[in-house]
Amino acid sequence: xxxxxxxxxxxxxxxxxxxxxxxxxxxxxxxxxxxxxxxxxxxxxxxxxxxxxxxxxxxxxxxxxxxxxxxxxxxxxxxxxxxxxxxxxxxxxxxxxxxxxxxxxxxxxxxxxxxxxxxxxxxxxxxxxxxxxxxxxxxxxxxxxxxxxxxxxxxxxxxxxxxxxxxxxxxxxxxxxxxxxxxxxxxxxxxxxxxxxxxxxxxxxxxxxxxxxxxxxxxxxxxxxxxxxxxxxxxxxxxxxxxxxxxxxxxxxxxxxxxxxxxxxxxx
Numbered sequence: 461x462x463x464x465x466x467x468x469x470x471x472x473x474x475x476x477x478x479x480x481x482x483x484x485x486x487x488x489x490x491x492x493x494x495x496x497x498x499x500x501x502x503x504x505x506x507x508x509x510x511x512x513x514x515x516x517x518x519x520x521x522x523x524x525x526x527x528x529x530x531x532x533x534x535x536x537x538x539x540x541x542x543x544x545x546x547x548x549x550x551x552x553x554x555x556x557x558x559x560x561x562x563x564x565x566x567x568x569x570x571x572x573x574x575x576x577x578x579x580x581x582x583x584x585x586x587x588x589x590x591x592x593x594x595x596x597x598x599x600x601x602x603x604x605x606x607x608x609x610x611x612x613x614x615x616x617x618x619x620x621x622x623x624x625x626x627x628x629x630x631x632x633x634x635x636x637x638x639x640x641x642x643x644x645x646x647x648x649x650x651x652x653x654x655x656x657x658x659x660x661x662x663x664x665x666x667x668x669x670x671x672x673x674x675x676x677x678x679x680x681x682x683x684x685x686x687x688x689x690x691x692x693x694x695x696x697x698x699x700x701x702x703x704x705x706x707x708x709x710x711x712x713x714x715x716x717x718x719x720x721x722x723x724x725x726x727x728x
Contacts, residue, residue: 464590467590467594468498468499468500470597470598471498471499471590471593471594471597471598472498472499472500472502472503474524474525474593474597475495475498475499475502475503475524475525475593476499476502476503476504476524477504477506477521477522477523477524477525478495478503478504478505478506478523478524478525478526478527479505479506479507479508479514479517479518479521479523479525479526479527480492480505480506480507480508480526480527480528481507481508481509481510481511481514481526481527481528481529481535481537481540482507482509482527482528482529482532482559483509483510483529483532483533483534483535484529484532487529487559487582488505488507491505491527491559491589492505492507494586494589497586498589498590498593506521506523509532509533509534509535510532510533510534510535511534511535511536511539511540511543512534514528514535514540515540515543515544518544518547518549518551519549521551522549522550522551523551523554524551524554524555525554525555525557525596525597526544526551526554526555526556526557527556527557527558527559527580528540528541528556528557528558528559529558529559529560530558530559530560530562530567530571531560531562537558537560537571537574537576538558538570538571538573538574538576539574541556541558541571541574541575541576541611542574542575542610544556544575545574545575545610545611546610546661552610553603555577555578555596555597555612556575556576556577556578557576557577557578557579557580557592557593557596558571558576558578558579558580559580559581559582559584560579560580560581560582561581561582561583563579563581567579572614573609573614574611575609575610575611575612576611577595577596577601577611577612578592578595578596579592580592601613602640603668604643604647605647605664605665605667605668605669606647606650606651606665607647607650607651607653607654607658607661607662607665608650610661637676637679637680640672640676641672641673641676641680641685641717642718642719644669644672644673644676645669645673645714645715645717645718646718647665647668647669648665648666648669648673648692648711648714648715649715649718650665651665651666651669652666652708652711652715655704655707659701663696663702666692666696666711667693667696669689670689670690670692670693670696670714671689671693672689673685673686673688673689673692673714673717674686674689674690674693677689682717684717685714685717688710688713688714688716688717689714691710691713691714692707692710692711692713692714694710695707695710
C-alpha cells in the first residue's frame with residue numbers, strides 16, 4: 461500500500477491535464493474516477509467523443525496525456541494518433557494510451573505503428589492502469605521524428621498486451637551512440653526521398669536528425685559528424701523553400717557517415 465501511494469505521488473503531476481477520447485460516456489466516467497483517485501482529486505479530465513472534437517480539444521487543452529478508444533462512431537484511434545503526431549500542436553509528443561476491448565494482434569501492432577505509447581485492454585483494473593501510467597510517465601522513450609513514422613521508439617514498445625518479438629537486433633533499454641547515429645542516418649536517407657512530396661515532415665525529420673547527429677558527434681569526439689550535422693540544419697529554412705542544391709550536398713555529406721553494412725536503401 462505504501463509503494464502504491466508513492467507511485468500515486470509520482471504520477472499526480474503528470475495527470476493535471478488529461479484528454480479522454482471515447483464515444484461512450486461510461487468509459488470516460490470510469491477512467492476519470494480512477495485518475496482522480498490516483499491524483500487525490502487534482503486530475504483535470506476533458507473528453508471528446510470523436511476525432512473532430514478531439515482535434516479541437518488538443519489545441520485548447522494542450523494535454524499532458526491522452527487516452528483514446530481504438531474505434532467507434534467517428535473515431536479511428538490509430539488515424540487520430542497519426543494526425544496528432546504529424547501536427548504542429550504543442551502536445552504532439554505527449555504519451556498516448558489506446559484503450560479497447562478488442563486487443564487483437566493487428567490492433568496492437570497498428571497502434572504501435574501509429575505512434576501510441578501503450579495499449580490498455582478493457583475491462584481493466586487499477587493495477588493495469590497504473591502499469592501503463594508508470595510506463596509512459598516514469599520510463600520515457602526516445603522520440604523518433606521520421607517521415608513514415610512519428611512517435612516513441614517502437615523498439616521499446618512494452619505494452620503487456622504485446623508478446624511478440626522486438627523489432628530490431630539493436631533493441632535495448634539504453635541506446636548507444638552508434639545505434640542512435642545509425643537510426644538517424646537511416647531517417648535522413650528516407651527523408652531525402654520525400655523532400656519534394658512531403659516537404660513539411662521531411663524538413664522536421666531532417667532537423668530532428670541533424671540535432672541528434674550533432675549531439676552524437678560531440679559525445680563521440682567526431683567533429684566531422686558534428687559539423688556535417690550543423691551544416692544540414694543550416695540548410696533547412698523555417699520558412700519558404702531551401703536552396704535545393706546546397707541541401708542535397710549537405711545530405712550527401714552527412715550520409716557519408718553511414719556504416720557500409722547499412723548502405724543498402726531501406727525506409728526508416
